[in-house]
Structures are given as C-alpha cells and as structure tokens.
Amino acid sequence: MLNRRTFGKAVGVGAAAIGGLSGPLAAASPTGGGRGLGPVRHVTTELLKIAYHDVGPSNGKVVLLGHGWPYSPTAYAEVAPALARRGYRVVVPYLRGHGPTRFLKPDTFRSGQPAALGSDVISLMDALEVRSAIFGGYDWGGRGLNVAAALWPERCTGLVSVNNYLIPNLANVDNPDPVATEAAHWYFYFFLTERGRRGLAEQTKDLARVVWLKNSPEWKFSEKDLDDAAAMFDNPDYVDIVIHVYRHRQLAAPGDPRYDALEKKLLTQPKITMPAVTLDGASDGSVPPTDGKASAKFFAGPRVHHVIPKAGHNLPRETPKAFVDAVLEVARLR
Template identity: 50%
Template sequence: MIAGGSSSHVQAGVLDVAYWQAGPEGGPVAVLLHGFPYDPHACAAAAERLAAKGVRCLVPFLRGYGPTRFLSPETPRSGEQAALGADLLALLDALGIEQAVLAGYDWGGRAACVVSALWPERVIGLVSGGSGYNLHDVARSGRPAPAEAECRLWYQYYFHTERGRAGLTENRDGIARLLWRQWSPHWDFDEATFARTAASFDNPDFVEVVIHSYRVRYGVVPGDPAYAAIEARLAAQPQIAVPTVVLEGEVGGVFPPHSDDGDARHFSGPYRYRRLPRIGHNVPQEAPDAFAEAVLSLL
C-alpha cells in the first residue's frame, strides 16, 4: 500500500481493476505501472514521493495480478501488448482522466508505450523503464539474438512448453524470486518485501495471462481477436511522439546492458535517456527517486 493512500476498484473494459491511489484529487495525474513478476508495491515508494509533490498517483494491478479480475469467464486470458494497452486506456476512460503521465517498466512500460504511440492525445508524457521502445515486433520475433541474450530469456522459452506452464503453476514464487535475483543483482530485497508482492501471483488468472503473454509475442499462439485491430497498428512499429524519459538500469538482467541508447530512433518528440548505475530491471522499486523525478520533469 502507498503510505497515506487508499485502494479502490473500478470496472474498466473487460476488467474489474484494483488500484492504489495517493495524492490530491485535483492534482496532475500519473499512472504508475508494474511489470512481470512484480505488482504495485514496485511503484509505492515513487508514488509516495510524487503524492508529496501534489501529483495524483494511480497504481493499478495489471490483468492477472492481485485483486484485479476479469468480468466474464468467457474473456480470453490474453497477455498480449494490445490487451495491456487497451486495459490502460479503459482505466483512463473509466476514471474520467483526459490526460496523464504514464510511467512503467516491463509489462507496465509496454502498456504505457502502446497508449503513448496510438493515443498520444491522452498522454502528457511517458517514462519508460528498461526497454525504452517497449513494443513487440512480432513479425521479427523469430530472428535469433546473440547467445548471451538468448540465455537470459530462458524463462520465456520455458513458458512456451507445457512443462513451463506446469512449473509456473506449481512454483510461481520460486521462479519469480530467481528472476528478481538475476535481473537486479545489486537489489538486496528481503523475504518480507518479496512476500508482499508474491501474494499477487495467487490471482486465478495469473498463469494463463503470463503463459499467453510469452507465447503470443513470438507468434506461438494467436492473440485475442478483440485486439486484432490494435495489434495491426502496432505491427507498423509506430513512432512515439509524446515527451519521453527513458530510464535504463545499468545492470538490468533481462538483456545485456546497451553500450548506447539504441531506441532513440523510435521517438519523434522531446526525448531524454538516462542510465542508472547499479540499478537492475525493477527501476521504480530500486530507484524510486529517479523514477519520481522523471515523472515530475514531464509535468
């Protein structure tokens, strides 16, 4: 929970979205978005800093996490990028938010990039942690990467198999704890910190959403037809024109550290890139001051 904040629910699109909020009701809005395998606790410290500066912060549980639930058992449990972006847009609509700063990393950064690319009129600015241009190029996903990069993606290929589905079902905490350690080698989290987040993996849709996410991005399984039009737009790898700050952890473990800012070509608006020494994949929880400062710089 965010200190001084509250929790709430709202029906938005195909979901009943659980979210935390903090800060003045009339303040400028920032939506802070977690990734896999994390939850809103990753953004709590940054949200507290922002709320103290007069920013209204909203921190939702993504589909498949924590108390967020699908409204219908018939809705496909998709984890594709278009679904995450549509969920975020629906949340803005449901809460009557015309514009916001969108700040996230991993899955949450992907949702923020989707909305920033396709609905820029709804976005004051974008903070993208880790991968700056966090949109999948599914058509090119079959091209092999260098060996070191492929090794780091072991969990994605594991989830392509039924053994991986069974492993995630039976050992979701163990997999998540291992990924935290691999991806953030200098982050000395304790078991209480992990346990607070791991409770969100008990969501009944967690496994199906995660498995679909890591299969659909490689074209292993089809996406939800409801999002086909959005995916078609994303397939063109659209430019992002909104003001953007990219924060990359210098020791992020998902991909080998970049020697330079390779994503700048995808951004056509005001753009800043910052590397964070000794910070790994979980940027907002490992570097809440830098994350909050990036949001404030866009307001």
Template identity: 40%
Template sequence: MKQIQAGVLDVTYQDIGPADGPAVVLLHGFPYDVHAYDSVAERLTNAGCRCIIPYLRGYGSTHFTDAGTLRSGEQAALGADLLALLDALKIERAVLAGYDWGGRAACVVAALWPERVIGLVSCEPGYNIQNIARATHPATPEAEHRLWYQYYLHGARGRAGLEANRESFCKLLWQQWSPTWTFSDALFSASAQSFHNPDFVDVVTHSYRHRFGLVDGDPQYAAIERRLAEQPSIAVPTVILAGADDGVTPAQDEQQALRPFTGAVHRSILEGVGHNVPQEAPAEFAEAVLSLVQV
C-alpha cells in the first residue's frame, strides 16, 4: 500500500504493475473495498497495465487532512477525489473502471473531464450520475423495496444502526445484492476491515441523504454538482457490465441504458453475476478494461 495527498484526502492505494504501462484506475463501491479487484488486477498487470486501486473516502486508511472538512459522500466529492488523485500521481490519461460509488466517480470524471479518460468501464447503471432533482419521484414498489438501506440511513435510527453493526449491515447487503454468489467469511472479513475507518459512517450517511436532497453538500463541490445536475452525456469509449442477478440494480432496458452515451459504447449482461461484478466476474471485467487500452 502507498499513501499520497490528493485534494482533501491522504489516499491509501495500491500501485501495481509496470510503471510505464497504460494506467488503469480501479474504483470500488459501497460496501466493498480494494479487495474487489484482487483477481482483476492480477490479470491486468500480467497484460502489462499499471493498476491504481484506491480506498475511497471513508474506507480503509484513506483519511481527511483537515478535521473540519465535511464528511461528504456526494457524487461531486467522489469525482473530485478521483481527479485529484490523477493529478497527484501525474497521470494525464487513464482507463477508469468502477461500480457503485466507484463507478459514479469514474462517470463524473468521464463526463466532465473527458480529456483525462482513455475509456470507461462502468457497471449497471452504466450512466451512474445521480439526477438529484428527480430524487423525490417514486420508483416502482419493487425498486423502492430494494432501496430499503438508503431510506433506513435517512434517520438517526439508521445511522446508529450502521455505527453499531457495520459488518453485519454490510454483509447483509452483500448477500442481498449478489444472491447467486457464494463468498466465504474470510473473503468478507478481508474487506470488512475497511469499514472501520472513523469517517465511514459519516460519509455513507451523508451520501444516502444528499442524493435525496435531504442535506446540503460541501460548498467546495457546488460548481461540480451544478454541472452534474445538467445530466451531461459521456462521450469517451465505454463498456457497460450488468449483472443479470444484481439484487439492487437490475439490468435496464437497452435503449435507456445507452441513451446518455454519445461515443462508442458496448454493453454486456453477465449471467449468474450480481452487484459486485469485478469480484464475481474478474475475467469479464478485466477483458472489458483491456478492450479499451492498447498494451
């Protein structure tokens, strides 16, 4: 593991593979961590890629440099963190690949700073930029049921529940979101250590409140949030991976899924795969990355 100051964070990250290889940034989601990419990174580094795998804000030993910084989990903050990491590492352009929160960070940078992006791998929903203005519009009862954890975290009881039961809360989500994936206690425990970051509960709670317009964001990201509110299209070459058995984000209609992408885009639905695509289908994830990079 390495550490580098990037924006408001001291980021802990893995940097593996040849230093002169094409740069690939692999971004985990909630509630997962860098271990989601162990098998993916092995495949990519064997193919000659340099893999950067950071702990997001609130995870692992990534920490804020200033105690006064709002522990925001908003999408603009995640995108700004990724851009700051690219700058700190002096990476001009990279393939960005992620899912869940990590996919959101990758989509934000791909949409707003496309000159920094060789290509994008994003898991369902491929266009992972929130439309907060529509957050009060109800979804179908089935979709609302899948989002129980978000509504739970809107109140004090949910925040206290996450604080008291970090590992069991997150393990339940692993089970619900990837119902066809059998993972061991040891595999889960390897990632669960990262949920004991002192900022984890604050960042997670803020994320699931901000996306519904229930709390203000960090003022330093207001300009980015205004740009994201316009739902900018993504023009960089993109591969979308959708788990057919995803228990929280089922595969969308093809036309709906591809509409926000104005560049070359390919979408694959992976049978027998749930929400944690890189850990459940590492070969397919690595293949998607390699399709976007010249090694």
C-alpha cells in the first residue's frame, strides 16, 4: 500500500505481474438516455456495474473515450456522433463514482488511484469483448487511458491524450509546480482536509463552477451545461472517489492493496509505445500549454503534438472538431 512512509520502499521493489485484474465477461443492457450520446447502457465487471454510451456501428473500429473531473461524458456529445458518422464505434463510460456507475459490493475500497482507473478501462473492454481500441481522453479519464495504454499496450492501437503524458510521478510529489499552477490546483490541497470533504459534499455544483471557470476561461458554458454535469455527481460514491483521487496523489491516503503491483509498475513511468497525438489547450487554466518537448521521453512510438487555440481544459467539449481530428490523425499515424 503506497503512502509517504512506504513510498521509498516501493520504488526499489520493481515491477510485478500486471495480469489478473480484468473483470468477467457480461452482457450489456441499455437503460435511460444521454444527450447526444444515445441510451445509457450497463455492463458488469468484477467490481463495478459500469454505465456507458455506445455510439456508431457495432462492427466499427472502437474508440474508447474518457471524461475528466468535474465533468461527464457530455464532454463528447459532439465528438462521439462525429466519429460514428465516420464509421467508428465510440464507447464513453462513466468513471467510477460518477453517474449511474455503481460498485457491486459495499465493502470494495472506493479508490480513485491511477491503477484503479486504468484497470477499469481493461475490465470494461473485457466485458464488452473489445480486443483493442483507440483511446482518447483528458484529466481523470485520460489518466486511466494512459495507464491502460502503458501497462496493456496490446489493447491500445493509438492514444489521444490532452496535456501529454498523464501518469503522475509520485516520486516528485514534494517538488513544487510553478506558483500559478499550484494556485490553479487549490482543490488538491482543500481536499486533504475534512473542511474540503464537506465543501465537496455540500457545495458540489458551486465547486464545479469555480473549477470550470478557472480551467476554461474562454468557454462560455451555460447553466444547463453545468446542471447536466452536476447530475452526474449524484452518486453515492462520488465524494469518496474524488477525495481519494487527490489524497492518494499527494501520498496522504493509502491505495487499494489489489492495485499494489500495478502501482509499483507505474512508479517506473512506463512509456507509451503506440502512436500518440497529444493536445494542449492554448487557454487551459489548469495545465499550461507546452510545445510537447518535455514529455517526449515518455512516448516511444510515433507522436504528434498540437496546441489548440481557444481551448481550455475540457478540450473535447470546447473544441470538438480538434479532438475528432486528433482521433482521425492517430488512426493514420505510423
């Protein structure tokens, strides 16, 4: 279990086997509906009943998209149909702790650590009998897809990643970012406190609004946009998952022991070996745009980097055409 006391020891242990975490096959069942994304479907894995949208022809090449926090699959309301029109099958899951996704058992560790998010990707693919896919995402969803691509490279044929390489380096947890970046990430530290936990639970929508405004200063979102996303936070595990994400990231909370072997592997900062297109929003208020050079060492395969004008942190929602173009580009990249 990783925390500040055990972290140094874990670095020296090295990588362990990464198999055995995929969930069992299960039949998908559609329910409800989602704006621009078709009905909400459900599939059961080892730990979760995962809610997801499935857009496009069933025999199309699969594109698996991951949403961020505090956002929702509506980030892909324009991206998914656009890709479906080009013959792709687009799968957009709700992250653990979001929307209709539910844990199967009350005693399962409510973890939001990177290895958990990455394992959910592989478990979902196994349950849907998807052998491989193009991955695309940002923020939390992008992090899980980066993890899955790095640890299970045979499952990913191409990666679109907003803000470059998204597997956090916990060895650098005590190294400060530029002050402006630290200020943008105020909630990382707010959530380390009980006051922050209560703030998240009691002011969920208001907190999301503040983060959206900071993350995307040029995005003119509506109150309905915020309401649609906030509805996805009405989940019994939302607060626990969000708090664990940020406490684990600061080594202030232990991880789920089931992911210890995977977390040790992630400490080596595994490379992305398949073709990749990375994107930065020119107006991203959370992660400042870069030329991609600093993260080049993490990409062993072909890689192209773009800075997207006027885009903030919620890039696929703010500039959907740029995200669609990136998926089409990575499919051609060799």
